[in-house]
Amino acid sequence: MSIRVEQVSFHYGKKAALNNVSFALETGQFAALLGPNGAGKSTLFALLTRLYAQQSGEIFLRELALNQHPTAVMQKLGVVFQQSTLDLDLTVQQNLSYHAALHGLSGKAAKGRIQQELERLQMLARADEKVRALNGGHRRRVEIARALLHQPEVLLLDEPTTGLDPQSRSALNQHIRQLCHETQLTVLWATHLIEEITLEDRVLLLHQGRLLSSATGHSLCELSQQDSLSKAFNTLTCDGASY
Structure with a gap:
């Protein structure tokens, strides 16, 4: 495994932003962290990049625990945040x-x-x-x-296409996929845009702080009994849905 998250929870006061989230990514895998705004995606990225201190659970990169080996883990991470930080x-x-x-x-x-x-x-x-x-x-x-x-071995991208036109979004998405193929880079791409994801992708579906599924887009469609990823997303993130 390239990166592994085990039973991670995080609260802002009494409000749970993440609730017992667990997943693991293989080396060279492109995975989409999909969820509506407010699902907990940015909180998860803040924990992965040590902007927030872990409250519970464990995060590993190549079997190194982030809490115990922060410098070694951060040296293996590349990060693109939602807001630009270029001068x-x-x-x-x-x-x-x-x-x-x-x-x-x-x-x-x-x-x-x-x-x-x-x-x-x-x-x-x-x-x-x-x-x-x-x-x-x-x-x-x-x-x-x-x-x-x-x-780095792992690249984290938090809503990287925010503010871009459709053509630029598509081009950027394809560049990252090509990097995975050419260099065996592991990528976690956070988004709320269905068009940035394919049915073959590993999809981590996050909603209200809970990881509803970590299967492929095809499996999400089967799980929700829908014929498209867009319909599956709407069904699985509908309030009151239980899967």
Whole structure:
């Protein structure tokens, strides 16, 4: 297993944001964390990235417990948050060089990694442009390149297509899937958009803090007795539904 979450719960006061969530992802797997707004997706990402301290349950990456080996685990994670964190007044190259230095990469090694990731994401020609001049889709590609500089084993993307047009959303989604295929990168892609998921994908369906299913899109359709993933999602997340 690449990443494993066991019986994780989290409360904001008396309100349960996550309730006994458990799942595991295989190396090189693209998995979608699907759920409506407020389902608990961002809370789960905050726990996976140590923005929040764990209250109960365990999180493992390659059998290393996040609580016990935080530095080692975080070195194996790449993260793209919902809100952009790029410096708009720096160039693409400058943004990536700064991030590489934070991970202990410098000089020739950093330059090589930056070139490799920008080439992979078809952004090398924009390396000397200020981020402010880029459109939303290209900024997201820069953020993904940045997240991959230290060659993580797992990439977490929290609603990465927020604010993008349909064509840019589709292109970004395909780029990430290609990365899984080419590099055996494990990806957890959080979304509330059904069109970003295929029937063959592993789908972690989160609703009101509970993981309703962690099967494929095909299995979700069978479970809900529906003929499309969109209908299955609506059925399974309907208040009062029990599966």
